[in-house]
Amino acid sequence: MSASLERGINAFKEQIDAPVASFFSSCVRCGLCANACLFHTETGDPKYTPIHKLEPLRRVWKQEYTFWGRFAKAFGLSKAVTDGELADWETLVYDSCTLCGRCSMVCPVGNDIAYMIRKMREGMAAAGHAPEGLIGATKRAVEIGSPMGVKLPALEAQIRHTEKESGLSIPVDVEGAEYMLLLSSMEIMNFPEFIGATAKIFKQAGVTWTISSEAFEATNSGIQIGVSEIAAELVERIVAAAEKLKVKSVISPECGHAYMAIRWEGPNLIGRPYSFKVVHILEVLDQLREEGRLKTTGKESQRLTYHDPCQISRRGGVVEQPRNLLNMVAEDFVEMPDSGTMNWCCGAGGGVSSNERADGLRLKAFNRKKQQLDAIHPDAIVSSCSNCRIHLEDGLEEYGMDIPVVSLTETIAEYLAEDKT
Numbered sequence: 195m196s197a198s199l200e201r202g203i204n205a206f207k208e209q210i211d212a213p214v215a216s217f218f219s220s221c222v223r224c225g226l227c228a229n230a231c232l233f234h235t236e237t238g239d240p241k242y243t244p245i246h247k248l249e250p251l252r253r254v255w256k257q258e259y260t261f262w263g264r265f266a267k268a269f270g271l272s273k274a275v276t277d278g279e280l281a282d283w284e285t286l287v288y289d290s291c292t293l294c295g296r297c298s299m300v301c302p303v304g305n306d307i308a309y310m311i312r313k314m315r316e317g318m319a320a321a322g323h324a325p326e327g328l329i330g331a332t333k334r335a336v337e338i339g340s341p342m343g344v345k346l347p348a349l350e351a352q353i354r355h356t357e358k359e360s361g362l363s364i365p366v367d368v369e370g371a372e373y374m375l376l377l378s379s380m381e382i383m384n385f386p387e388f389i390g391a392t393a394k395i396f397k398q399a400g401v402t403w404t405i406s407s408e409a410f411e412a413t414n415s416g417i418q419i420g421v422s423e424i425a426a427e428l429v430e431r432i433v434a435a436a437e438k439l440k441v442k443s444v445i446s447p448e449c450g451h452a453y454m455a456i457r458w459e460g461p462n463l464i465g466r467p468y469s470f471k472v473v474h475i476l477e478v479l480d481q482l483r484e485e486g487r488l489k490t491t492g493k494e495s496q497r498l499t500y501h502d503p504c505q506i507s508r509r510g511g512v513v514e515q516p517r518n519l520l521n522m523v524a525e526d527f528v529e530m531p532d533s534g535t536m537n538w539c540c541g542a543g544g545g546v547s548s549n550e551r552a553d554g555l556r557l558k559a560f561n562r563k564k565q566q567l568d569a570i571h572p573d574a575i576v577s578s579c580s581n582c583r584i585h586l587e588d589g590l591e592e593y594g595m596d597i598p599v600v601s602l603t604e605t606i607a608e609y610l611a612e613d614k615t
């Protein structure tokens with residue numbers, strides 16, 4: 195056995211905790227998860243059945259942790275997992291899974307397949323079977339602080355530009371502010387309007403906030419690739435900055451997986467609770483609405499729909515807040531079929547967007563989103579994840595659909611009362 199395969203198998207063994215063992219032992223092989231996964235429904239290929247993507251991990255569980263599996267292994271009656279199999283499974287675990295968790299919702303015995311895929315990626319990465327694109331993004335995140343290689347001067351340039359355009363000041367490294375805002379590299383480079391929109395809303399609501407120059411990146415490539423040590427280090431950077439600035443809460447921006455990483459996985463990764471709260475930007479905006487501190491005027495007359503980012507709605511529970519906010523500014527809001535917790539993924543989460551090899555498959559899977567949109571014919575799609583936004587735009591272009599994709603925070607800022615009176 196090669197050293198890298200041994201590392202991978204050992205990592206698999208380490209990752210098989212009580213939930214994974216109970217999920218494997220309770221699977222009744224009903225195949226219901228297949229119809230919940232867009233990679234399966236849009237290709238019809240049985241290899242994309244969610245539980246099948248976990249086959250090497252299942253075999254290690256069986257051979258190491260079950261009586262009959264150990265017996266069969268001892269008498270040479272079962273085959274050990276090989277490096278060739280892991281190479282074959284690399285595309286199933288990384289290219290055809292966005293960790294969207296839709297399959298976990300339909301499993302009749304409650305198996306959290308997305309959780310298991312995360313665990314399996316730990317072994318795959320240890321065995322040297324992670325995609326090049328994701329390895330590059332992870333290296334940049336560790337060395338530069340951003341998976342896209344965005345450094346502080348680039349953020350500072352966007353801040354200067356925003357300040358000039360809006361006439362507002364963007365607070366950086368302000369100690370004792372209520373909130374510390376994180377940003378994804380995609381927001382900084384592709385959608386810097388988000389910074390101005392947030393500044394405008396917070397000014398109206400009288401919120402004190404800041405960006406940290408030492409930890410502004412919200413995303414976590416360590417989780418996507420499956421290296422917990424790196425994931426923990428990236429979380430620690432944010433925790434150290436939030437503690438240094440003594441903020442009460444950290445805001446996860448319009449990015450799905452960033453919310454999952456910092457809100458739900460972070461404390462487990464670093465092994466201690468935070469001294470601050472983590473909230474998604476939509477939770478902050480909805481709370482301001484509830485307190486009467488968010489005032490809008492007028493409504494968008496175009497037909498709007500909302501794309502629920504998987505990690506924000508299904509996995510994160512932020513479902514009502516975007517709808518409350520949209521009700522403030524949309525005259526003609528229409529839900530897609532299967533919206534909310536059962537929404538279909540854009541096809542590019544969970545590291546798929548950093549993995550160029552998966553581009554063709556991702557665009558094929560987008561056909562599911564096309565069907566959802568064809569059912570309601572919206573004039574524009576609103577979302578709250580920059581990664582979703584980019585890949586919705588990409589998919590719409592691929593399928594010749596001319597529908598703009600906009601940010602919810604930016605839409606709210608556009609209708610702020612102070613601008614209209």
Ligand code: SF4
Nearest residue numbers: 221222224225227301
């Ligand atoms: S839906 Fe659940 S029980 Fe059925 S095959 Fe998938 S993982 Fe197994």
Ligand code: SF4
Nearest residue numbers: 231291292294295297
């Ligand atoms: S988590 Fe989503 S993409 Fe991954 S196997 Fe399940 S349904 Fe498919």
